[in-house]
Amino acid sequence: MELKTLNEIEIISAPHSKISEVDFENLTFGNVFTDHMLVCDYVDGAWQKPVIEPYAPFMIDPSAKVFHYGQAIFEGMKAYKDQQDDVWLFRPDENYHRFNKSATRMAMPEVPEDVFLGGLHRLLEIEKEWVKKGKGNTLYIRPFMIATGHGVIAAPSQEYRFMIILSPARAYYSGEVKVIIAEHYSRAANGGIGAAKAAGNYSAQFYPTKLANEQGFQQIIWTDDATHTKLEEAGTMNVFFRINDTLYTAPTSERILDGVTRKSVIELAQRENIKIEVRPVLVEEIVEAAKNGSLKEIFGAGTAAVINPIVGFSFQDHYYELPKLENSMALEIKEKLTNIQYKLSEDTFGWTVKI
Numbered sequence: 001m002e003l004k005t006l007n008e009i010e011i012i013s014a015p016h017s018k019i020s021e022v023d024f025e026n027l028t029f030g031n032v033f034t035d036h037m038l039v040c041d042y043v044d045g046a047w048q049k050p051v052i053e054p055y056a057p058f059m060i061d062p063s064a065k066v067f068h069y070g071q072a073i074f075e076g077m078k079a080y081k082d083q084q085d086d087v088w089l090f091r092p093d094e095n096y097h098r099f100n101k102s103a104t105r106m107a108m109p110e111v112p113e114d115v116f117l118g119g120l121h122r123l124l125e126i127e128k129e130w131v132k133k134g135k136g137n138t139l140y141i142r143p144f145m146i147a148t149g150h151g152v153i154a155a156p157s158q159e160y161r162f163m164i165i166l167s168p169a170r171a172y173y174s175g176e177v178k179v180i181i182a183e184h185y186s187r188a189a190n191g192g193i194g195a196a197k198a199a200g201n202y203s204a205q206f207y208p209t210k211l212a213n214e215q216g217f218q219q220i221i222w223t224d225d226a227t228h229t230k231l232e233e234a235g236t237m238n239v240f241f242r243i244n245d246t247l248y249t250a251p252t253s254e255r256i257l258d259g260v261t262r263k264s265v266i267e268l269a270q271r272e273n274i275k276i277e278v279r280p281v282l283v284e285e286i287v288e289a290a291k292n293g294s295l296k297e298i299f300g301a302g303t304a305a306v307i308n309p310i311v312g313f314s315f316q317d318h319y320y321e322l323p324k325l326e327n328s329m330a331l332e333i334k335e336k337l338t339n340i341q342y343k344l345s346e347d348t349f350g351w352t353v354k355i
């Protein structure tokens, strides 16, 4: 895939760059932003000319629907720098299409490809210096759309703002990740917005996750809302289980986000002849496998988190510790995936796109 750049755009340069003030070795995820952002407004039923302008706070009417009804969606993507100083995106078309699916579900207008992908290309050309070389260094890309229309009537907004902001990032989780299996709270329900990358899907997790944090767990593995018997998603990631030498992950549904990393893990595993089954994963089989020692690994997969091993889980007040393995499939797959992303190995899938 080749990414076209967007020429129909206004560019207002930042008077000076903040880059020399940033400690790239000690970044907290999502805290530092680059010099510029992309802004494009939807007014009178049409997308206006996008602008790349200095990163800064902006004015918004207090009655805007994003504040009252949470009409907001986002994406998570990353840019990587290779050894030759070229900057690459990973499967950006997947994020673009998912963004517009989320938009449709939230009664928001679709964003045109030239604004989303062409605008991102242009923004990255300007911010290339912020993508640092070396595995682990990335520029996290956050495209998002909010309802800016005035008035608290509970109906879709007539006005929207699409934006892209960029944040240099390393790991999302800095320490070990232990999880609790959800027995009461739910992340999503059939017919709901679980498959959309809607802001409310994440804020709805904050309270149960806070309770989990208080008990020493970093994340929750969400189960199906109707029976709490099927394992579905882990907080900010999709989730995989290894029993003996087979990987299992739940099929996507109205309740589960169609993760780009999840999809890539499945395709990579298939290419590497790692046994993988996409089918409902039951809480009871994972608990049983933990008890009899056949549960070898659990790991999360997501853009921000990449591939994150989970060291243990709690269910019905019992904590199950996972074995420490020499031959971790999670780490093997992570290595293969990140080698493709950083152009350290051949991308036979055609996933990487040059800026």
Ligand code: COI
Pocket: 075, 076, 077, 202, 236, 302, 303, 304, 305
């Ligand atoms: C991502 O992995 O990019 C996400 O969007 C999850 C987010 C909560 C950091």
